[in-house]
Amino acid sequence: xxxxxxxxxxxxxxxxxxxxxxxxxxxxxxxxxxxxxxxxxxxxxxxxxxxxxxxxxxxxxxxxxxxxxxxxxxxxxxxxxxxxxxxxxxxxxxxxxxxxxxxxxxxxxxxxxxxxxxxxxxxxxxxxxxxxxxxxxxxxxxxxxxxxxxxxxxxxxxxxxxxxxxxxxxxxxxxxxxxxxxxxxxxx
Amino acid sequence: xxxxxxxxxxxxxxxxxxxxxxxxxxxxxxxxxxxxxxxxxxxxxxxxxxxxxxxxxxxxxxxxxxxxxxxxxxxxxxxxxxxxxxxxxxxxxxxxxxxxxxxxxxxxxxxxxxxxxxxxxxxxxxxxxxxxxxxxxxxxxxxxxxxxxxxxxxxxxxxxxxxxxxxxxxxxxxxxxxxxxxxxxxx
Numbered sequence: 001x002x003x004x005x006x007x008x009x010x011x012x013x014x015x016x017x018x019x020x021x022x023x024x025x026x027x028x029x030x031x032x033x034x035x036x037x038x039x040x041x042x043x044x045x046x047x048x049x050x051x052x053x054x055x056x057x058x059x060x061x062x063x064x065x066x067x068x069x070x071x072x073x074x075x076x077x078x079x080x081x082x083x084x085x086x087x088x089x090x091x092x093x094x095x096x097x098x099x100x101x102x103x104x105x106x107x108x109x110x111x112x113x114x115x116x117x118x119x120x121x122x123x124x125x126x127x128x129x130x131x132x133x134x135x136x137x138x139x140x141x142x143x144x145x146x147x148x149x150x151x152x153x154x155x156x157x158x159x160x161x162x163x164x165x166x167x168x169x170x171x172x173x174x175x176x177x178x179x180x181x182x183x184x185x186x187x188x
Numbered sequence: 189x190x191x192x193x194x195x196x197x198x199x200x201x202x203x204x205x206x207x208x209x210x211x212x213x214x215x216x217x218x219x220x221x222x223x224x225x226x227x228x229x230x231x232x233x234x235x236x237x238x239x240x241x242x243x244x245x246x247x248x249x250x251x252x253x254x255x256x257x258x259x260x261x262x263x264x265x266x267x268x269x270x271x272x273x274x275x276x277x278x279x280x281x282x283x284x285x286x287x288x289x290x291x292x293x294x295x296x297x298x299x300x301x302x303x304x305x306x307x308x309x310x311x312x313x314x315x316x317x318x319x320x321x322x323x324x325x326x327x328x329x330x331x332x333x334x335x336x337x338x339x340x341x342x343x344x345x346x347x348x349x350x351x352x353x354x355x356x357x358x359x360x361x362x363x364x365x366x367x368x369x370x371x372x373x374x375x
Contacts, residue, residue, distance in 0.1 A: 036238035039372040043244055043278055044365065046263040047300050047310055047354065051361040098269075099361045156269050156358030 053097035055185045060089030060162060062131075077123070077167060086167045089131070093183060096158035101151050104184045105129065106144030113167070113177035121172035127181070130161040137166070140181060240284035242372045247349060250276025262352075266310070269358040276318070277352045280370060282338070283345030288374040290335035292316065294327035300354075300364035308359035314368075315351040324353070327368065 059068035066073035066088050073090035095103065105127055113123035129136045129147035138145045163183075244260045246253035251262035262277040282290065292314065300310040316323040316334040325332050 036240055036374055038374075039240055039242045041242055041244045041280075041370045042260060043368040043370065044259065044261045045277065045300060045352065045368065046261060047266050047364040048263060049266045049310075049359055049361050049364060052269070052358075098358060153360050 065089040104144040107140035108180040115175035128164040247276030291331040293331035295367040302362040318349040318351040
């Protein structure tokens, strides 16, 4: 019997044995199936979550809520009623963002409601941002005033904030007085 | 005697056998039998080493797959913040000439983590052999056995799609990461 040895050497050894003798018993066999180290592959998973931020305006809630439609808030004042100021809810601002953000508000007429052509009366006003929360009062400029900075990430459905205007009550000419607010959400 | 090529070697053996006056050639793996004088018995058995490997390539659809220097990466953009999203992350090719197992481990325990300071996270499960065995599981840090005692493959191996089922959430804008380790073991 020829013992099991390495592959090439084994066969050579067999042949030698066969040629050397007339009576030879030759057994060729290999070792058991070789074991092999475990094979591994690494895969890094990268899930990219993009910035998702938006704002939307809807009708205001609470007392003295303006009639809201198509991002237009209409309210009726009572001029010269004796109170110094009149407060109206003009919109609900819903803010959504998955990172920190800021809100800026600007006014086309610089916080002044102006009448129709030929009417020189004006109604100055200020804006209250997040009336039932931070309750921040600002006087929006044409360039814009920051109402909130570095606000925290919201939840998926966003955060609703009430926007109000506070009018300086004065006895002005009957007319429709107008200004346009621009609310801007910025993400650093 | 010098070493010969395998075919030549066997021919050489047989030539040697036929040259004897009474030669018997038996191919078997039994213990050595008793022999008559002048006879020879040859038992042949081939040694076939274990030949097993796995490799990763791009999925049929889904994540952007890159590979280089032994590092594989699957990257995709999360486009929803609710429900679940299924993403193809890779194609696993398994080659093995014997039975084998496949285990998948996750460094973060089936959780995608954001960059430092971001405590948000995204959880997921995996589907091994999507479209085939379709085995859904949650990989643990210690590893989860997903293919047990699998049969020998063809020479070109078997391709299996690996999908990820992401539990969407409204999380901070960031890149969320985990590392999978796929291991093939042949007992």
